[in-house]
Amino acid sequence: MQSIYTDASVYKLLTPQDDAEHAFMCRLAGDAASILELASGCGNLAARLAQRADVTGVDASPEMVALATQAHGDRPGLCFVQGDMRTLRLERPFDLVMAVDNALQHACTDEALYAALGSIRAHMGPGSRALFQTGLREPETLDTLNHARQKVGSAIDACGVTFEIYGTSTFDPATKVNHRVFEIHKDGAKVAERTLTMRILDSAALQQALARAGFSIARAFDESGQEVEPQARPGPTHAVRTYECRAG
Structure with missing residues (x-):
């Protein structure tokens, strides 16, 4: 059976564009001049970020890279490449590295998760930031x-x-x-x-993984975009958290 990422038409049906969420991500991106987005999918967020920054979108699915390139590839300062976030090495730093929209949940083992976090750190320089956003469920x-x-x-x-x-x-x-x-x-x-x-990640497991990989949480936001205490436990069921981090 095929993954949702192998069929552009099905992917669009299952993952409608969220304009409010994209606006929130652009606000958090701030004045970053260079941005790396992992698991960039159909490229809609990357295209919006590229209105004011140079953006590289990376996705493991060749179908998603083709879809993003077809839709947005002619935009100046924007490119899409196929790559595995566990092993990616573009040999350059970015002001901001983003793993949002549940990107880290595609790392289905501890080994894969720490490899992905290592790739993110490898693309950060002095003063760089990382944004992580994922849905969390408590045990x-x-x-x-x-x-x-x-x-x-x-x-x-x-x-x-x-x-x-x-x-x-x-x-x-x-x-x-x-x-x-x-x-x-x-x-x-x-x-x-x-x-x-x-x-499926819970808040404690994700924060422990970030700390072990050398990230410090500077700010945290809930699903409405409101800033919350980084250690605050999400609600009783599914909750979305966004963490803005620095590499320690």
């Missing part, structure tokens, strides 16, 4: 992740066609890896089926 809520097939939403494509989306979720408590299967239906018939596999 006591993990039993809610397993669920049978259920409707998770609907989406309208660029031609105005409505699709119904159903999902099944299987969570492995030993590895904390969640495997989701999405079914896309049109007029009552299934037209596509795609998978998404991600590791």
Whole structure:
């Protein structure tokens, strides 16, 4: 079964653009003149950041790189390259390195996570910042992740066609890896089926990983963009946290 990242049309249905979230990321980017975005997907955020900075978007999926390049590749100061965030070495520093929109959750083992964090540090120079944003679930809520097939939403494509989306979720408590299967239906018939596999992180585990990799948290923000105490525990279920970090 194919991943959601192998099909541009399905990816767009499952990951609609969030203009408010992009505006928040641009605000946090501030006056950074050079930006590296890991797991840049279809390139919409990178294109918006490129309105005032030189931006390099990196994604492991050749289909996503092709989609981003087709949509935004003619913008000055913006380029997209295929690469694995665990091993990426572009041999240059950036003012800001971003691993947002759950990018770190694609690292499904401790080894992969620390390798990705090492890649981020390798692209930071004196005064550089890193932005990490991910959805977090606290340990006591993990039993809610397993669920049978259920409707998770609907989406309208660029031609105005409505699709119904159903999902099944299987969570492995030993590895904390969640495997989701999405079914896309049109007029009552299934037209596509795609998978998404991600590791579930809790706030303590993520902060420990950042500290072990040599990052210090300068600021933290909740899902509404409000600044919170870095050590503040997220809410009872799913919560999004954004951490602005420096390399110590």
